[in-house]
Structures are given as structure tokens and as C-alpha cells.
Amino acid sequence: MRVCVTGAAGQIGYALLPHICSGRTFGPSTKIILHLLDIPRAQQALMGVKMELEDCGFDLLEEVVVTSDANVAFTGIDACIMLGAFPRGPGMERKDLLAKNCNIFKEQGRLLNEVASKNVKVVVVGNPANTNALVAQQCAPSIPKENFTALTRLDHNRAQSQIAMRLKVPSSAVENCTIWGNHSSTQYPDVSNSVVATAQGKQKVGDVIQNPGYLHGEFIKVVQQRGAAIINARKLSSAMSAAKAISDHMHDWVVGSNGKTVSMAVPSDGSYGIEKGLIYSFPVVCSAGKYTIVQNLKVDQFSRKMMDETMNELKQERDTALAFLNKDADTIARSKL
Numbered sequence: 001m002r003v004c005v006t007g008a009a010g011q012i013g014y015a016l017l018p019h020i021c022s023g024r025t026f027g028p029s030t031k032i033i034l035h036l037l038d039i040p041r042a043q044q045a046l047m048g049v050k051m052e053l054e055d056c057g058f059d060l061l062e063e064v065v066v067t068s069d070a071n072v073a074f075t076g077i078d079a080c081i082m083l084g085a086f087p088r089g090p091g092m093e094r095k096d097l098l099a100k101n102c103n104i105f106k107e108q109g110r111l112l113n114e115v116a117s118k119n120v121k122v123v124v125v126g127n128p129a130n131t132n133a134l135v136a137q138q139c140a141p142s143i144p145k146e147n148f149t150a151l152t153r154l155d156h157n158r159a160q161s162q163i164a165m166r167l168k169v170p171s172s173a174v175e176n177c178t179i180w181g182n183h184s185s186t187q188y189p190d191v192s193n194s195v196v197a198t199a200q201g202k203q204k205v206g207d208v209i210q211n212p213g214y215l216h217g218e219f220i221k222v223v224q225q226r227g228a229a230i231i232n233a234r235k236l237s238s239a240m241s242a243a244k245a246i247s248d249h250m251h252d253w254v255v256g257s258n259g260k261t262v263s264m265a266v267p268s269d270g271s272y273g274i275e276k277g278l279i280y281s282f283p284v285v286c287s288a289g290k291y292t293i294v295q296n297l298k299v300d301q302f303s304r305k306m307m308d309e310t311m312n313e314l315k316q317e318r319d320t321a322l323a324f325l326n327k328d329a330d331t332i333a334r335s336k337l
């Protein structure tokens with residue numbers, strides 16, 4: 001597999017590459033050719049990363065291409081992990097990055113369209129991830145729309161771990177958490193369909209915790225604000241946990257989720273009344289390289305309100321991003337007059 005990582009010289013890149021090269025991400029027998037892209041001034045650091053990869057001696061790693069040319073980086077790739085963007089700092093919301101990052105995804109979407117494999121699977125991580133994925137998708141009309149996804153698996157893992165820590169069970173004992181909507185502070189972490197493996201068998205999380213005030217209040221806030229809490233503590237955004245989540249996302253999409261429900265931000269097909277086309281996080285199961293949105297989950301009034309609120313934020317982000325794109329198109333058209 002040819003796997004491109006953009007922004008590979010950054011902090012997530014450094015934490016992610018060992019997952020990819022050790023077989024954790026794409027399976028233990030999939031040989032990997034890495035295409036590492038970063039901007040010109042990061043090339044020296046990227047060469048250092050390449051040297052370290054060589055020193056690791058990963059059996060699955062066949063070749064490492066290091067470049068600042070997106071044309072080279074995207075040629076013939078089967079998977080694209082898009083980290084390359086400005087991260088947010090203290091006091092910023094992820095959508096504050098839209099103006100800065102929209103242009104990167106526009107240009108890179110256009111190039112993916114031209115030179116990547118037509119089956120390339122894309123996960124956008126750079127924030128605001130959902131809307132950046134939409135921008136790249138819109139600029140890559142020859143690649144199937146469903147191949148563009150954004151990362152909400154980190155939020156999913158955070159939600160699962162919060163419940164597990166409260167119940168003093170391993171994280172893997174908690175199943176069917178869902179992140180609905182945007183990778184932002186409006187996201188809706190929902191455990192109304194979650195179960196936990198106990199000595200008595202699988203029980204509903206709501207029955208074991210029996211504290212709706214916590215599940216509708218503090219739990220949701222902690223997950224929504226976890227990224228900001230990490231920035232405040234580290235003065236840098238999450239990287240180790242983001243890398244693990246990216247690996248989980250790609251693993252499940254390519255290799256299969258083994259019947260498990262996981263969260264992925266994918267183009268809405270109108271399921272659950274979510275406006276078609278938005279890159280919205282849904283509960284999905286994956287097999288044979290495809291994801292399917294889980295249908296017929298019960299949505300109560302509380303959930304409906306939360307799901308709509310995060311959808312409305314995504315609609316606003318989309319409109320702002322499309323206005324940027326159209327403004328650019330106008331400027332280009334005017335400059336040709």
C-alpha cells in the first residue's frame with residue numbers, strides 16, 4: 001500500500017508512523033510505501049524522521065519518499081492521512097482555523113483528484129477536520145465522495161475511556177459509544193445505546209451508571225472539552241492519542257471493525273435527518289473496506305436537540321468555507337478579465 005501522511009514532520013506524524021510501519025494500522029502483512037509530505041522548511045526535520053524509520057528496521061516498510069511537492073506525495077497513493085495544517089492554540093476554537101486551513105485542503109483536494117488512486121481512502125485530521133474534508137472532497141470530483149472522511153475516533157475513544165474509568169473496567173469492556181456531528185465543542189457524545197461487559201453479562205451503560213445528570217451533563221462536557229484541556233496542560237494539542245485514534249480509524253475502515261460500532265465523520269446520506277453531504281460523525285460498522293452507517297437507533301428528544309445543534313454548526317462552517325472557495329474563484333475569474 002502506498003500511504004501518504006501530510007504534515008508528517010509534526011507531532012502527530014511522529015507518533016503515528018510507528019503504528020503504520022508496525023502493521024497496527026493496515027494489517028500485519030501489508031507492506032507499506034510511505035509518502036511523507038511537509039512544507040519546504042520542514043524538509044530537514046522530515047529527513048531526520050526518515051532516518052529514524054530506517055533505524056527502526058520495520059519489516060513491513062519497503063520505501064520512504066520524503067517531499068515538499070504534493071504532486072509527488074499524492075501520486076498513486078491508496079490512503080491519505082491529512083495532518084498538514086495549523087493546529088489551534090489556547091483560547092481558540094477549531095473553526096477559527098477555517099480561513100487558514102481551507103486553502104490547504106482546496107489545493108490538496110485538487111491534486112488528489114489528479115494523481116492519487118481513484119480508490120484512495122482519505123482521513124482528514126487537520127482542524128476544522130469535518131469541513132476541511134468537505135473542501136477536499138468538493139475539489140476532487142473524480143474520487144468517490146464516500147472516500148473522504150474526518151477523524152472523530154479520538155472523541156469516540158475519549159468517551160469510551162471516560163465511562164470505563166468511571167466503572168473501573170478496561171476501555172474495551174465498553175461498546176457502542178457514538179460521537180454525533182462535528183469534531184468540535186458542539187459534538188454529541190452519546191452513550192444511550194452503549195453497553196458494558198460486566199460479570200452479569202452485557203448491561204446498558206445507563207442502567208449501570210444510573211445517573212442521567214452525569215451522562216447528559218459532565219460526561220458530555222468532559223469529552224467535548226478534552227482537546228482544549230490537553231492544550232491547556234501540554235501547551236500543545238493531543239498527539240499520542242490522536243495518532244492511536246487515526247490508526248484505529250484506518251484499521252477499521254480498511255481491515256474491518258469486526259462487528260464493532262465505531263464513530264467516523266462521513267458524508268451524510270440523510271440518515272437520522274442529517275443534511276445530505278455534510279461530513280458528519282455517525283455510528284458505523286466497517287467490513288471489506290467499506291463503512292455502513294448504523295440505522296434505526298432510538299433518538300430521544302435530548303439526542304435530537306444535540307444532533308441538530310452540531311449539524312447547524314457544520315452547516316455554518318460549510319457555508320463559510322464555500323464562500324472562501326467562491327471568493328477565490330471570483331478573484332481568479334476577475335484576474336483573467
Ligand SMILES: NC(=O)c1ccc[n+]([C@@H]2O[C@H](COP(=O)([O-])OP(=O)(O)OC[C@H]3O[C@@H](n4cnc5c(N)ncnc54)[C@H](O)[C@@H]3O)[C@@H](O)[C@H]2O)c1
Pocket residue numbers: 006007008009010011012013037038039042083084085086087088104124125126127129151152154155183237238239242
Ligand atoms: N481531528 C482530531 O481529532 C485532531 C486531533 C489532534 C490534532 N488535530 C489537528 O491535526 C493537525 C496536526 O496537528 P499536529 O499536532 O501534528 O501539528 P504540528 O504543527 O505539530 O504539525 C503540522 C505539520 O503540518 C505541516 N504543514 C503545514 N501546512 C502544510 C501544508 N500545506 N502541506 C503539508 N504540510 C503542512 C507543518 O509544517 C507541520 O509539520 C492540527 O490541525 C491539529 O489541530 C486533530
Ligand SMILES: O=C(O)C[C@H](O)C(=O)O
Pocket residue numbers: 087088094127154226227228230231237238
Ligand atoms: O483540540 C484540538 O484542537 C486538537 C484536537 O482536535 C483534539 O481534539 O485534541
